[in-house]
Amino acid sequence: MTDIPRGSVEQQTFYEQVGGEETFRRLVHRFYEGVAGDPDLRAMYPEEDLGPAEERLRLFLIQYWGGPRTYSDERGHPRLRMRHAPFQVDRAAHDAWLRHMRAAVDDLGLAPEHERQLWDYLVYAAASMVNTPG
Template sequence: MRKTGTIYEAIGGFEAIDTLVTAFYKRVGNHPKLVPIFPADLTETARKQRLFLTQFFGGPRWYTEDRGHPMMKRRHSPFEITPERRDAWLECMNAALIESNIDEPYRTAIFEKLTMTAHHMVNTPDK
């Protein structure tokens, strides 16, 4: 991979994001801790995730153009996001990052940024 100014460019742009999101939602759709808070059809959820990750990692601002300001905490507030679900989400993302063959140091940088975001989304204690 060539070294460039953003993670988005460094990992290969939208093609890499698309591969990552596809690998991620394949896992989410089968994870017993996550299925209850995700729709049965993940098509639209994955589309929004592609837009968000593109923007989050320095690519075009497609998420904002399509959906407005991310307001991630507010958008996730209707869902019970527990520490257990956060960990399951991160487990799925880590496996998707590995499957997607995203090179270091970008894989670690992406996972660290998403880990911080995932911690911020927790809004319900484990039961």
């Protein structure tokens, strides 16, 4: 086993620490498997094929967590609330989104500190998208 130089882990981004693109690919794919079978959430995706939505979320999360900036290069500033404004995101949608994301996060088997950091962000992000009472 080789020694890791002292301080090198702290210099890695979260993206690198959790396994890079493959981890986020697995996370988002598992999430969209849940969305595909959820009639309430599925109705929020006008595209018949969820592939483009899956790619957008994957690229956004990769960039957010310190990976390549492909999302911004292709789509500009994330402006998440603006992009979600056309959809009625209520508490039920929030809860469903988190339910499917919870299953996806659990499937990753991340170290507890990484899982907590990721989950805390996802809970915050879901709450910030709610734009409809109820």
